Amino acid sequence: MxxxxxxxxxxxxxxxxxxxxxxxxxxxxxxxxxxKHDSLNRTLAFSLAGLILLSIANAFPFLAFKMQGQVTETRLITGVFDLYAQGMLVLATLVLLTTICIPAVQLMLLLYVLVPLKFGRIPWRFPQTFRLLQSLTPWSMMEIFLLGVLISIVKLVDMATIVPGLALWAFALLIVMLAAAASSLDPHDVWSRVRYRT
Structure with a gap:
């Protein structure tokens, strides 16, 4: 080659x-x-774990604020709605894309490509899909969002009791799973499997 x-x-x-x-x-x-050793199976495992964690991160409360006897729960999508309500449409769209949409599409594309290859088949429109997957990878910026959340927690800790929700832990683990999937993916191995099948 x-x-x-x-x-x-x-x-x-x-x-x-x-x-x-x-x-x-x-x-x-x-x-x-x-x-890379066993690239396909390892990337597939990390992608499946990532998809499960993404579902948990979106389904459960992200943070809970306890202040003066009142409890307010936030979810991952709440920040997007709050930014939109404050008239920050561009920022709300950017947060929505980089923390929810692009990671979800990235994980689904990984599964779309890797599951058929695992069973010796080539997915429909493979070249375009795999190139799209590789071009989306830099746009997943969940770690920046998590850093912003952690800074906000530090600033708010004197004003309210902040309880991390299950979604926060799932989101943090999701970042690790996406990084592990990206580092274990061997594009040369993927392309060679496709060339072998054609």
Whole structure:
């Protein structure tokens, strides 16, 4: 298989890489490829766990505020509605896309691609779907949202009692699952499986 270096654009033949090994560019020594162990199954497991955690994060309370005997529960979508109610439509849309929609689409696309490959089939419109999946990955910014939530908790802790909900823990674990799925996914392995089947 021929591959272009992402650093110096040298087109070169990719040699067979042993499990756990790496192939480096002949010109600049940039890493071209890492052969990841059991990439398909590990990515599939992380994606399924991520989808379950995303469902929990959206179904259960995110935070509960106790102040002067009153309890207010918030959900993940509540922040989007509050931003919209305050006239911040662009920010509300951005939060909705980067914390709920794009991670959900990313996980569903991963499952759409990986489940058929696991059973030796090629999903319909595979090239377009897989390229869309790779282009969406940088737009998932849940860790920034979680950081903002944690900063808000620190600022509000003197004014009210804040109780983390199940959704907050699920959201934090979801970030870990998405990062693990992205790091365990081996695009070369996916493409080679498709070439083998065609």
């Amino acid at each position: 021929r591959i272009a270096c992402h650093e110096c654009d040298l087109l070169q033949q990719l040699p067979p890489v042993p499990l756990g090994g790496t192939a480096k560019c002949l010109r600049c020594s940039n890493v071209l490829y890492r052969h």
